[in-house]
Amino acid sequence: MASADCVVAVDVGGTSVKAAVVDARGTANAAVTVPTSRGAEQVADQVAALADELTDAVQARGPAPVALGVVTPGLVDEHSGTVLLAGNLGWRDAPMRALVEKRVDLPVAFGHDVRAGGLAEAVLGAGRDAGDHLFLAIGTGIAGAVMLGGTAYSGGGYAGEIGHIVVEPGGDACACGARGCLEATASARAIARRYALRTGERVAAAEVAARAVAGDVHAVAVWDAAVIGLAEALRVCLCVLAPELIVVGGGLATSGDQLLEPLRARLAERLTFQRVPHVVAAELGERAGCLGAGLLAWHAIGREVRP
Numbered sequence: 001m002a003s004a005d006c007v008v009a010v011d012v013g014g015t016s017v018k019a020a021v022v023d024a025r026g027t028a029n030a031a032v033t034v035p036t037s038r039g040a041e042q043v044a045d046q047v048a049a050l051a052d053e054l055t056d057a058v059q060a061r062g063p064a065p066v067a068l069g070v071v072t073p074g075l076v077d078e079h080s081g082t083v084l085l086a087g088n089l090g091w092r093d094a095p096m097r098a099l100v101e102k103r104v105d106l107p108v109a110f111g112h113d114v115r116a117g118g119l120a121e122a123v124l125g126a127g128r129d130a131g132d133h134l135f136l137a138i139g140t141g142i143a144g145a146v147m148l149g150g151t152a153y154s155g156g157g158y159a160g161e162i163g164h165i166v167v168e169p170g171g172d173a174c175a176c177g178a179r180g181c182l183e184a185t186a187s188a189r190a191i192a193r194r195y196a197l198r199t200g201e202r203v204a205a206a207e208v209a210a211r212a213v214a215g216d217v218h219a220v221a222v223w224d225a226a227v228i229g230l231a232e233a234l235r236v237c238l239c240v241l242a243p244e245l246i247v248v249g250g251g252l253a254t255s256g257d258q259l260l261e262p263l264r265a266r267l268a269e270r271l272t273f274q275r276v277p278h279v280v281a282a283e284l285g286e287r288a289g290c291l292g293a294g295l296l297a298w299h300a301i302g303r304e305v306r307p
């Protein structure tokens with residue numbers, strides 16, 4: 001295949017940084033993963049080093065990257081290029097786009113990991129040709145991306161915080177300071193914690209899901225509460241946005257129909273007049289954030305990506 005233009009895409013996570021080059025068809029190559037450094041300056045150094053490494057790797061066989069996209073978790077204001085707050089990185093008001101721009105000779109696009117993941121699913125995955133829709137990422141935390149007119153609505157960085165819709169009033173404490181948030185009920189972390197509280201046994205959320213299928217009563221109770229919480233939060237989203245499609249991604253979505261079938265049922269039984277949405281699994285898995293960073297980089301230089 002002929003060598004083609006590409007961009008560098010970097011997805012900064014709480015524990016690891018994923019990087020790759022992404023071509024104009026949305027295909028990722030030369031993927032690398034490294035543990036996340038501490039501090040915004042250090043992570044910007046890391047992003048620049050990964051960009052150098054990937055540039056060297058692709059230059060051996062084709063043109064150098066033409067732009068760089070980087071995404072992070074937290075409250076991300078794409079407009080100012082700032083991470084307003086990222087609890088799991090310990091950052092507040094980190095000017096991430098400027099920090100990276102200082103270190104590389106490429107146009108830099110900067111965004112939010114889940115909104116970028118939603119964009120990737122919208123262009124390359126389960127949201128292809130869907131028009132406006134909702135992307136929900138259920139992992140260690142829970143967040144969403146409201147996909148409108150082909151981009152993710154940002155609200156100055158505050159939009160899409162579906163994980164902080166209260167689904168169990170007075171329920172478990174959430175990291176945000178409130179009680180009974182969806183994230184304290186249905187995130188992978190919450191599922192593992194709630195199962196451990198009942199049984200004294202610490203296992204991953206996927207194992208709780210497997211034990212629920214096997215009939216473990218504690219696993220069934222924890223899993224059902226998570227599904228009910230998700231259904232309640234999605235009902236709220238439906239009332240506001242009425243999406244006809246909901247794409248469910250993040251680590252917990254790998255449970256597939258074990259999550260989606262009861263979720264569809266619990267959601268349907270809650271609806272009165274609302275349109276029943278299609279609820280489908282995301283297709284890009286944990287690559288979504290990195291691919292989304294690549295799409296943002298392409299868009300920053302005025303190029304569309306066509307699979």
Ligand SMILES: [Zn+2]
Pocket residue numbers: 163164174175176177178181183
């Ligand atoms: Zn919360």
